[in-house]
Each structure stands twice: as C-alpha cells, then as structure tokens.
Amino acid sequence: MTLAAHNLSLLRSEVTLLADINLAIDPGTITAVLGPNGAGKTSLLRALTGELTVNGRVTLQNTDIQDWPHAERAKCMAVLPQHSLLDFPFTAQEVVMLGRMPHDSGAAQDRAIVKAALSMVDCDYLAKREYTRLSGGEKQRVHFARVLAQIWEPMTSGDRFLLLDEPTASFDLAHQRMAVDIVRRLRQDGVGVMIILHDLNLAARCADQIVLMQCGHIYVSGAPADVLTAQTVRDVFQVDVEIDRHPYSDTPLVIV
Amino acid sequence: MRQLAPNLLMLILVVLLFPVLVTALLLGPVAITPAEFLEILSDGGDQIELAQGRLILWDIRAPRVLLSALVGLCLAVCGTAMQGLFRNPLADPSLIGVSSGASAGASVMIVLGAGSLYQFGPLAGLSSVTLGAFVGGFLAVLLVYRLATSSRGTSVAIMLLAGIAITALAGALNSLFSFVANDEMLRRISLWQMGSLDAANWPRVWIAALATILLMAILPRHSRALNALLLGESEARHLGVSVDLVKRRLILLTALAVGASVAVAGTIAFIGLIIPHIIRMLIGPDHSYLIPGTALAGAILLVIADTVARVALAPAELPAGILTAMLGTPFFFFLLLQKRRLEDASL
Numbered sequence: 230m231t232l233a234a235h236n237l238s239l240l241r242s243e244v245t246l247l248a249d250i251n252l253a254i255d256p257g258t259i260t261a262v263l264g265p266n267g268a269g270k271t272s273l274l275r276a277l278t279g280e281l282t283v284n285g286r287v288t289l290q291n292t293d294i295q296d297w298p299h300a301e302r303a304k305c306m307a308v309l310p311q312h313s314l315l316d317f318p319f320t321a322q323e324v325v326m327l328g329r330m331p332h333d334s335g336a337a338q339d340r341a342i343v344k345a346a347l348s349m350v351d352c353d354y355l356a357k358r359e360y361t362r363l364s365g366g367e368k369q370r371v372h373f374a375r376v377l378a379q380i381w382e383p384m385t386s387g388d389r390f391l392l393l394d395e396p397t398a399s400f401d402l403a404h405q406r407m408a409v410d411i412v413r414r415l416r417q418d419g420v421g422v423m424i425i426l427h428d429l430n431l432a433a434r435c436a437d438q439i440v441l442m443q444c445g446h447i448y449v450s451g452a453p454a455d456v457l458t459a460q461t462v463r464d465v466f467q468v469d470v471e472i473d474r475h476p477y478s479d480t481p482l483v484i485v
Numbered sequence: 486m487r488q489l490a491p492n493l494l495m496l497i498l499v500v501l502l503f504p505v506l507v508t509a510l511l512l513g514p515v516a517i518t519p520a521e522f523l524e525i526l527s528d529g530g531d532q533i534e535l536a537q538g539r540l541i542l543w544d545i546r547a548p549r550v551l552l553s554a555l556v557g558l559c560l561a562v563c564g565t566a567m568q569g570l571f572r573n574p575l576a577d578p579s580l581i582g583v584s585s586g587a588s589a590g591a592s593v594m595i596v597l598g599a600g601s602l603y604q605f606g607p608l609a610g611l612s613s614v615t616l617g618a619f620v621g622g623f624l625a626v627l628l629v630y631r632l633a634t635s636s637r638g639t640s641v642a643i644m645l646l647a648g649i650a651i652t653a654l655a656g657a658l659n660s661l662f663s664f665v666a667n668d669e670m671l672r673r674i675s676l677w678q679m680g681s682l683d684a685a686n687w688p689r690v691w692i693a694a695l696a697t698i699l700l701m702a703i704l705p706r707h708s709r710a711l712n713a714l715l716l717g718e719s720e721a722r723h724l725g726v727s728v729d730l731v732k733r734r735l736i737l738l739t740a741l742a743v744g745a746s747v748a749v750a751g752t753i754a755f756i757g758l759i760i761p762h763i764i765r766m767l768i769g770p771d772h773s774y775l776i777p778g779t780a781l782a783g784a785i786l787l788v789i790a791d792t793v794a795r796v797a798l799a800p801a802e803l804p805a806g807i808l809t810a811m812l813g814t815p816f817f818f819f820l821l822l823q824k825r826r827l828e829d830a831s832l
Contacts, residue, residue: 280719303725314572314717317770327713331725379724 230290230388231255232306232421237276237285245445246272247283252440252447256388256421259412261432263425264442265466270425271311273442274392277423278308290387303331305387307379311394313372321355321363321371322347328378342381346374351407365399373408380420391415393424397431409435429483433457434475441465457481489767491774498781502554505785509550509792514799515541549685553791553805554784555693556682556750557760559742561783562700564757565764565775566735569711571641574765577758578743581648581736582625585655587747590621592662592674614677615689615748622744625651630736639732641718680751680806682791689749696745701780703738707731708772715770753806755813756783 237250247269254260254277262270275281279294279302287294289306307328315324322343329339347353350370355363360371373396380389393412397405405428412422412435426432432439432453439456441448443465449456462470462483473482489497511517517525517538525539563578571580579585594617629651633644663674710731713721718728746753764778787805790812794803 275719278719278723280722299722299727300725303723306723308720308723310717310720313720315715316572317574317715318765319715319770323769323771324716327716327724330709330713 231288232277232290232390232423233288234273234277235286235288237273237283237287239272239276239281239283239445247276247445250276250285250447252277252450254390254421254423256390257416257419258437259416259422259424259435260438260440261424261426261436262440262442263427263429263432263465264448268442268465269445270442271394272445274308274394274423274425277392278306289390300331303379305380305384306390306392307376308392309372309376309394309396311398313368315360315368318359318361320357321352321360321367321374322357324360324371325374325378328375331379332382334382342378343374346378346381347371349377349411350374351404366401366404369396369399370404373411377411383418388419388421390421390423393422395425395427397426397428405431429457429462430475433480433483434478454481457483491768491771491778494764494768494778495774495781498778498785502781502785505788506550506554509553509788510542510546512792512796513541513546514795517542517546545685548687548690549682549791550788551690552685552693552749553682553788555690555697556746556753557756557783557785557787558780559693559697559700559746559783560753560756560787561760561779562704562776563739563743564783565761565772565779566704566711566739567757568761569714569772570732570735571645572715572717573645574762575758576645578739579652579752579757580645581739582629582651582655583622583740583743584747584752585652585659586625587618587622587744588678588752589655589658589662590617590619590624591615591677591748591751592659592666593617593621595670595673595677596662596666612684614673618677618751619744619748621655622747623740625655626736626740626744639729639736676804677751678806679804680753680809681794681802681804682750683802683804685749692745693749696742700738700742703734705773705776707735708776711735711772712770751804751806753787754810755816756787756809759813759816760786 232254234250234252237247238245239247250273262273264270272281276283277287277294279287279297289297289302294302325343325346326339328346329342332339344356347356350373352367352370352374355367355371360368363371376391380391383389397408400408409431412424415422436453438450439453440450441456441461448465449461457472459470459472462468468485471484473484474480475482507522511519511522521535521538522542525535525542560578567576567578567580568574591614594614629644629647630639632647633640663671666674710721710726713724713726714728714731716724722728760779760783761775764775764782768774768778787809790808791805794805794808797803
C-alpha cells in the first residue's frame with residue numbers, strides 16, 4: 230500500500246518540469262526530496278497530490294489518484310504547501326480545526342486532537358490568538374499542526390501519507406529539530422512521509438530515502454549514504470563539499 | 486479582535502429583528518399607532534374606519550418592509566459568499582458584474598419602452614424593467630464565468646478582471662442608453678440606479694422570497710467548504726472539498742440571488758460589503774455563524790435604512806440606495822484606515 234509515481238512527465242510551454250519520474254513512498258518511511266531551486270520538487274509534490282495533471286500515473290493504494298473521491302483521499306493524505314494564502318482572522322485553533330474537516334469524529338474528539346496537535350508543534354500558547362497576527366514561523370507551525378490533525382488517527386481502511394513542502398523554511402533551530410522529531414514519530418506510527426528540504430544534513434538525519442532532483446529529473450535516489458556523496462552534490466548543486474560521518478547517528482554529514 | 490460569542494450575536498439579532506420589522510410597519514407618512522396595528526391584525530375586515538389603515542398596512546407597508554428585509558438578507562449573504570470565495574475581504578457581489586449587468590438591462594428596457602407585463606397572469610405586477618434587470622445581471626455573470634473557466638477550472642483572478650471589464654462595458658451601454666433617452670426616461674434610469682424599494686408589491690416579495698429560500702437552503706451547507714477555501718483552493722482540495730463544484734454552485738447562486746434583488750430593488754450599495762465585514766469583526770470568519778449572522782444583520786440594516794428613507798423627508802422619499810451608500814462610505818474609509826494602521830503597527 231504505497232503512494233507511487235509511474236513514469237511521470239510534464240511539459241509546460243516547451244519547458245520540461247518533470248521527466249521520467251518513478252518513485253514510491255511506502256508507509257512507515259521518510260522520503261526527503263532535495264535539489265536546487267526550480268528542479269521540480271514542488272511540481273513533483275503537486276503531481277503526487279493529483280493537483281497537477283501530468284503524463285504518467287500516480288497511484289495511492291493501487292488506485293489512480295484522480296479516481297479517489299476528494300473527501301476520501303483527504304482522510305488519508307495531508308499536504309502542507311510552502312506558503313499559505315490565509316488572510317482572515319481565524320484563531321490558531323480554528324485553523325487547526327480545519328484539518329479535522331474530512332473526518333466525522335465528533336466535536337469533543339476533534340477538540341482534543343486540535344489541542345494535542347497544537348501542543349506537539351509547541352503552539353499551545355497561540356491557541357486563541359488570531360492567525361493573521363502571528364509571525365511567519367508561528368503561522369507555519371500552526372499549519373503544520375493542521376496537517377498533523379488531519380491524519381492524527383490510524384485508519385482502519387489503509388495507510389496515511391503526509392507531504393510537506395519545505396516545512397522548516399521559517400523555523401528556528403529548536404523548531405527544525407522539533408519538526409524532525411515529529412516526522413520520525415509519524416514514521417514509527419506507519420505514516421508515509423515525503424518532505425522537501427533544502428538542508429542536506431537535516432535530510433540525511435531523518436530520511437530513509439533521499440531523492441535528489443535536477444532539471445525535472447531524479448538525478449539519483451536511494452539511502453542517504455549512497456545519495457549524498459561529494460560527487461553528486463557537486464553535480465547537482467555545483468558546490469564543493471566534504472562528506473563526513475555524523476558522530477552519533479553515523480549518517481552522512483555534509484560540510485560546505 | 487473578537488467582541489462577541491457567536492451565539493450571543495445570533496440571539497441579539499433575532500431579538501432585534503422583530504421590533505425593527507414592527508416599527509417599520511408602523512412608521513411612514515401616515516403613522517399607524519400600535520393600538521390600531523393590533524386592531525387591524527385582530528379585525529376580520531368588518532370595520533370600515535380601519536379600511537385605510539388596513540390598506541396601508543397590507544398593500545403598501547407589509548410588502549415594502551418584507552422586500553427590504555429579503556433584499557438586505559440576499560445582498561449581505563451573497564457578499565459573505567463572494568468574500569469567502571475570492572478570499573478577499575473587499576469583494577462584493579457587484580464585482581462579478583451582476584449589478585452593472587442588471588442596471589444595463591434595466592436601462593435598455595426603460596428606453597425601449599416595453600410596457601408592463603400585466604397581461605401575463607403570473608408575472609402581473611412585474612414590470613419589463615425588472616425582467617430586463619434580472620436577465621442583464623444573469624447574462625453578465627454568465628459571460629464573466631465563461632471567460633474565467635477553462636478545462637483547468639475557474640480562475641478567481643481572471644473572474645475579478647473579467648468582472649471589472651464587464652462592469653465597464655455595462656457602464657458604457659448604460660451611458661449610451663441614457664444618451665438616447667428622453668427626459669422622463671432619464672429620470673427613471675437614474676432613480677432605478679439609486680436603488681429604491683418604493684415599487685414594492687407582493688409579486689416582488691414572492692420573487693425575493695424564492696431567491697432567499699434557495700440561497701438559505703443551499704449556502705449554509707457549504708459553510709465548512711467556504712472556511713476551507715479561505716486557506717486557498719489547493720488546500721481546500723487537500724481537505725476534501727470538491728472545489729470546482731462548490732465554486733460553480735456559489736457563483737450561480739449568488740448571480741441568481743443578487744440578480745433577483747437588483748431586479749426588484751435596483752442597485753443598493755454597500756450592504757454586501759459592509760455587513761459581512763462588521764459581523765466578521767464581531768465574531769470571526771467562521772462561515773457557519775457568519776452566514777446566519779449576516780443574513781439577519783443585512784435584513785435589519787436595510788429595513789432601518791428604508792424606514793429612514795421613507796420618514797426623513799416625508800411625504801417625499803429618499804432612495805434607500807443613497808442612504809446605504811452614505812452610511813457605507815465613511816465606514817469603508819474607517820476600515821481602510823484601520824487596516825493601514827494595523828499594517829503600520831506590525832512593520
């Protein structure tokens with residue numbers, strides 16, 4: 230039971246946005262997608278959610294993503310975009326409550342889940358504050374809590390997936406670490422996670438699979454130690470780096 | 486900052502609505518005292534001395550007050566839906582071209598001088614101008630909607646732009662017909678554009694009631710979807726909302742309800758803009774409260790505005806549209822200034 234891309238390609242006005250993408254995101258694993266700006270990371274994410282119509286097939290639990298009723302898909306797949314357009318004065322807890330929309334779990338349970346999700350992203354103190362008055366990092370954490378609330382409980386009917394587009398972009402150091410801890414906990418609970426990142430070391434520390442993209446292609450993918458080499462980083466980012474071992478986790482450590 | 490619990494606001498508005506309606510029924514060039522009012526209500530139609538009061542109450546004032554309430558409700562609720570759909574707190578039903586299309590339609594009919602439709606049974610009491618306005622408004626929305634819709638869905642940004650273009654085109658048509666109109670037609674056109682409820686009669690009330698029933702039967706079912714849409718269309722999709730279906734329904738419903746309102750009462754400004762604003766400031770943007778709240782508040786405000794319009798210069802009447810705009814514009818400036826101050830403060 231997987232979220233999988235089969236031979237995806239996408240051409241927009243003569244520009245290749247995606248080409249020959251084959252990818253599987255298994256339940257209970259973390260896939261980190263890395264690559265320079267404009268490499269097609271967000272396009273890939275949007276193709277996986279069925280939002281972009283592409284050539285090729287995206288399947289969620291063996292059913293074509295386009296054939297899933299919206300309401301059913303929302304129960305098992307949550308997506309956190311890079312930016313939010315929200316400009317209305319909901320309170321933080323109301324924003325998180327929107328994540329419970331696909332479920333019929335009842336108001337009492339929803340409230341408990343919203344509270345727990347807010348506290349998981351260290352936002353208890355924001356619950357009753359107006360979203361529009363929060364800082365960039367706080368807003369991003371509130372949306373993080375929203376997608377967590379959306380896939381909070383295990384499903385009887387299948388696996389859960391979480392797709393995150395640069396969730397840590399506006400996080401401080403402590404909250405970056407918090408995000409990694411949360412994602413790891415989700416992996417333990419059997420959630421399939423795809424996360425777009427710019428921090429190679431953050432990716433190396435949490436991912437089971439790293440997908441390195443360049444110009445719409447997957448340049449290389451596999452275990453962090455196989456993907457993150459001085460050679461691939463130079464090829465994709467045109468930056469010379471040294472690769473060492475992380476002293477505690479023994480994952481690759483990229484030294485710029 | 487929120488100032489009221491949503492349920493408390495609903496209670497206040499419901500409690501307010503009743504005395505406002507009754508007061509509006511009593512006030513006018515010929516005032517009816519509460520005692521007369523009760524007598525007319527309880528009387529079976531036998532007392533000759535009550536005949537004048539009965540006539541004023543049932544044939545003139547009741548349809549007028551009801552029409553004000555229904556039109557105010559439709560405009561305010563459609564404003565709420567549009568602001569949610571366009572994720573823009575400054576949106577207004579007229580943005581998608583309904584009002585300007587309707588006023589062009591009305592001008593065309595006034596100048597072409599088509600008579601009234603008395604000969605057609607069910608449409609008796611509706612002038613051809615009303616019909617022209619409704620058709621004009623609906624055509625304008627249809628055009629805007631078709632322009633903005635491609636195989637990839639409806640683009641909200643293109644819809645706003647197309648709405649502005651249609652408004653300009655309809656404005657030109659309007660001017661053209663005003664140009665060829667004679668003095669009497671010109672006066673009718675300009676009075677119509679000011680928006681007024683003085684042509685209220687029961688057939689118009691039924692039309693507005695039908696639009697209101699449709700609106701309030703369907704729209705509240707989409708209040709959760711509207712909340713999700715405030716996050717953005719793709720987020721709403723990720724939350725399980727069938728965005729294209731919801732958009733299509735809301736736009737059609739708004740076109741219908743605003744089209745009907747404009748057709749029976751002319752263009753009444755600012756209710757669709759300020760009522761959603763005020764209610765949102767009081768109770769926050771949750772549409773499950775916002776829709777009933779703006780419905781009640783819109784009805785109350787227009788009934789009050791129309792009552793003032795009838796009484797202020799009695800026996801002459803001000804068009805209610807003038808009053809709502811006079812009330813609305815200063816409030817709108819206040820909102821803009823406050824928004825600017827907030828933005829300055831957060832820099």
